[in-house]
Amino acid sequence: MKLYEIEQSLLELLQAIESGDIPSEAIADTLESVEGDYNTKIDNIACYIKALRSEAEAIKREADTLTERAKAKQNHADRLKQYIFDSMAKLNKDKIETARNALQIRNTPPAVKISDETEFIAWAQENADDLLDYKPPTIKKTAVKNYINAGNTIAGVTLESGKTLAIK
Numbered sequence: 001m002k003l004y005e006i007e008q009s010l011l012e013l014l015q016a017i018e019s020g021d022i023p024s025e026a027i028a029d030t031l032e033s034v035e036g037d038y039n040t041k042i043d044n045i046a047c048y049i050k051a052l053r054s055e056a057e058a059i060k061r062e063a064d065t066l067t068e069r070a071k072a073k074q075n076h077a078d079r080l081k082q083y084i085f086d087s088m089a090k091l092n093k094d095k096i097e098t099a100r101n102a103l104q105i106r107n108t109p110p111a112v113k114i115s116d117e118t119e120f121i122a123w124a125q126e127n128a129d130d131l132l133d134y135k136p137p138t139i140k141k142t143a144v145k146n147y148i149n150a151g152n153t154i155a156g157v158t159l160e161s162g163k164t165l166a167i168k
Contacts (some may be wrong), residue, residue, distance in 0.1 A: 006037050007038070013034055017031075085105065
């Protein structure tokens with residue numbers, strides 16, 4: 001039986017008890033049976049939740065491990081590429097072709113390099129504001145909570161507690 005079906009049976013039983021449709025000697029056995037099914041189903045679902053969380057954590061750990069491995073492989077490839085570049089540059093070789101590879105040192109397109117970003121920002125704010133990108137501010141909710149907990153008030157801001165289900 002599904003949880004919602006057990007839930008419905010329990011609600012119907014409680015309504016029948018309130019209306020007096022069930023004899024008092026049958027109430028205890030019937031209620032115990034339905035509540036037992038309900039508690040068993042809840043227990044099974046809670047165990048499934050724990051298993052899913054455990055599996056999700058294992059997947060996350062594996063993903064972190066794979067990310068670290070990928071980063072290490074990429075760094076190794078980058079170091080080897082720089083090694084080849086340095087070697088070719090030292091020997092003034094711009095191009096090497098083999099049966100499996102073609103390597104060539106090329107010029108890169110011009111890239112912007114700013115020596116003093118603070119100075120540039122000050123200049124751009126006065127002369128060419130469209131060269132800057134402004135980000136909207138974000139709220140530090142932990143700091144706001146600490147501010148309110150210290151006895152301060154902020155219009156339109158409250159601390160609200162909710163309810164959650166803890167499964168251990």
